[in-house]
Amino acid sequence: MNKNFLIAGALLLTVGAAAQDSTKKREVNVTSTFKPELKEAAKIKFNAAPPVADTSRPRLNYAIPNQNLNLAFLPGSLKPMALTVDTGGRFAMANYIKAGFGNLSTPFLQAGISLGDGKTNGVNFYGKHVSSKGKIPYQKFGYTDFDVAGFFQNSSNGEWSGRLGTVLERYNKYGFQPDTLKFPEDSIKVQYRTVRGRIAYRNLSPTAWGLLYAPELKVDVFSDGLSNTESNTWLHVPVSKIFTEQFSAKVALEASLGRYKPENRDAIANNYFLLAPSLIFQKNGVVINAGVKPSWDNGSFHLLPNIHAEFGTAQKTVAVQAGWIGSYRNSGYQYLAGFNPWIWAPDSVYNTRITDAYAGAKGSIGSHFTYGVCIGSAKLHNQPLFVNDTASGKSFRVTNESSLNNTYISGEMGYTYGERVSFNSSLRINRFSKLEEHDKAFGLLPLEFTSRLRIQVMKDLYVTSDLFAFDGARYLTKGGDDRTQKGAVDLSAGMEFGVAKNIKVWAQFNNIFNKQYQRWNQYPVYGLNFLGGVVFSLAQNSNK
Template sequence: MILTILCGALPSLGNLFAQGGLQTGEVDIIKQFNARLADAERFLFAPQLPPLDTFAKKQAYAIANRPLNVQYLPPRILPKTLQNEPKDPIYNGYARVGAGFPKAILVEGSYDLVNKEGLDVGFDLRHLSMNNEGKVENQRFADNDIGLHAGFHSDQGFSVSGNLNYSRDFLHFYGYTDLGDDFASELTYNAEDVKQRFSLFSGNVKLYNNQRTAGGIDYAASLDFYTMEDLYASREGGMDLVLKGTKWFEDRHPLTIQLETDFSGYRDSTKQSLNNFFLTPTYSYHGDRFRVKVGLNLANFDDEFTFYPILEASLNVVDNLVTAFAGTEGGLQKNNFRALTEYNPYLTSRPKLKNTFYSHYYGGIKGEYRGVQYRAQVGYKDVKNLALFLTNGDSIPRFNVLYDTGGIFSITAELRTQLIEGLELNGRFTQNFFSLDREEKPWHLPSLALNVGAAYSGIIDNLTFKSELFFQNGVPTLAFDGNPKNLNTLLDLNLGADYQFSDNIGAFVQVNNVLNNRYQRWQHYPMIGLNAVAGITARF
């Protein structure tokens, strides 16, 4: 059988070796030959077969180098396959105008003059006034603010921002209407005789990097400045320069050095100045479940240095449910004319200005559980030159500032949650316990405060309800006979609603002091009772 196969294959092999080459690149393959081509290796051991030449290998390469020219059409992407989320419209302007009682006017708005990539310029303004003279003589006020802001963001890795603001606020010393039996006869004054006006011009400029530098360094420099005066020739100016640099290690451990120079000068018949310097280096280490921050606040005032250690540690006890923290910090807090009158606008025009020196030690827990974000903290603060307030005893009551040293033990708790879809709730509780060296009470400083707020937007589309409840204990003060007493308790309920008729036009209503509480935050100065403002809003 083998001999028969060999005899049949020899003529074919002879024809194969007789070819001088493949001129056309085509090969006729005999089916019977293909059936035995896999067994060709066996014939190498047969003595009657001639050796194979290498031309067969070239033949194989010639066949492989003739690829088929197949044309592939590019895929066609249909637009309907892309599902883009709708974008909220961007508005350059916003306005809110309303009126109400008692003789209330509200006007506020903002507009972006330039709003493009890398540059934004805009302004904002606000006016709010009320006049309750129908019930309390000269109980009226007016707040006026206008500001210009700008920002430049370079693709070179830095940004510059700044703003200029001017405010002109009016109020009246109507406390004489509450003196009661302290004076033999009922007092009355013209509005101009009890008028006060605060004019404030302020600004800020800031330079900072908007991209991490090659060396892993962030930098920032800011300058705040202001000048202000009241209607009784009291003037004050200030400047606060802050230089800050942060070096990041492994993109999570920052080393920060901050230098601050805070100057302010007050002038009426005399001059007073508060010039503070601060050097604050800190380092933070972030572990997987803990964070530690250490540093020092070196403060200088009147050529005297004070060192305040900075230490804060936090530990994630249960994954995002419970985080424990504790720390200490300290520094100087300015009681300049601007800060004091922002806290108590019925201040005398020539107060004594001092720094408050404090050291704060605190600890607590924070976290989130089933959508409820919470924070609870206890702390103790050593305070030197704590600002207290008492009336001057005049027929037009105004407040003097006096200072004391002591300690404050505090308990605070905060929470924020979304109870159901569309209903958000937040609250804050604060309890302070004062221990003073000289004064019997912390005059006009609250010890207990509770704030609760809620917003609901699930009943009707484009309609939002808001409510706020403020509770505060009656602050301690001195009666006309010199004995201590507490003013009445604050219980203030505010309700509001906003409705959007279209993308551009809406309406609002705000009702304040629904319970008509006649609380006195400052002795002899009762709050305005029930009041409301309603109006329209526009976006353009």
């Protein structure tokens, strides 16, 4: 029975399927709650919080070099007829003409022209003329010079420099006694002329091998207008080699070739040659130079020392110095006439050999004040001395002292404040002893003091002052008596101020104390004298 029911159900299902409508379209319906959306784009936030400030103070170490001048130990020599005309301070114009006149019939003219950029090349033309006529008969003085100097840097790390010029000096030998004596004017007239030239080259930075070199050649031709002539050629070739920051070496060749031709006499050769090798060590304020100088003075060999050392702090506040150094000075006719213009032409000329042993200290206090003291002993061979002739005393005989000692003490101090204030003073005390041919060092000063002050009071106002003082030198009278000149103090002052855009007015007063002192026996200098004039600027310096 059950079997029958199953068969009947299957038949019914089959019939129902066959009875469906096959034309009906088939569809599928899907229902879902998902809604698609795009992701939000990232945006810049303009209200971001600033970083936290760093309030810690960094530790910065600066090594600023001392900007003050490094003054030399030796003071400048006092000129016998000082007529120093100063511009009254730093002059900022590149091209100018300075003209003036003084009470001693003193015309003054000075001019300078500069061309080039002043950094890689430049040419300077410079000229000056000044003359005076004193109250004493035949007391006349004249000085004229002209120079052309230039430099240029090439593309191979080098710089050439040179100079060519001439100097004409005119004097009268007015220091004769008694003053009633009469001389032809041509017998008392002195006229020195110098034609000079110089050429030099140096490399601006060390080569790939650490070499620095700076050869220099100078030639002077000197004459006195009386058929006495002299030519001097000086060559200096220094070469240094840098090994490390502490060690270096230096070799210098120096040669001086002099030829003096007196009137109606044979020429005299005056030459010296020297070679100066040395090793240099420097570290933390310590500088040591150790070397020697083999030399030949007119064929005679001498081994000179070349040792000096400096021990100081890295900031240069104080440094102790010591040394033993030898050198030469060409004491020919040109040098002698520059030291004392009232000399007879010398019979012979020499090279002065100097060996100097010294010790001292130098340094600075703050950023404006510098100082230096030194004590030493120098041995001089072939030192010229000056003695009045026995006729009228108007001329000086040059005598040679083969050997003498000079024990000296020197001191210096200086103060600078930018370009507004500049002050420096130097003092040197000499004691001459152990002379072989003479009793005293005739004509040499036992004490010299110089002081110089420059102040920029306002933008266009400069004030200057110079003070010279000395203790008198030894001299001989006609009768052969040994005497000492009186000392003297010479003060001068000047000023310069602007009155228009390119015009300045200047004035200078010399020998303000009006002292008739004598640097050389029987030759009193000018009394109080003053000059004044104007300065015209032709073009403003392009670097200003």
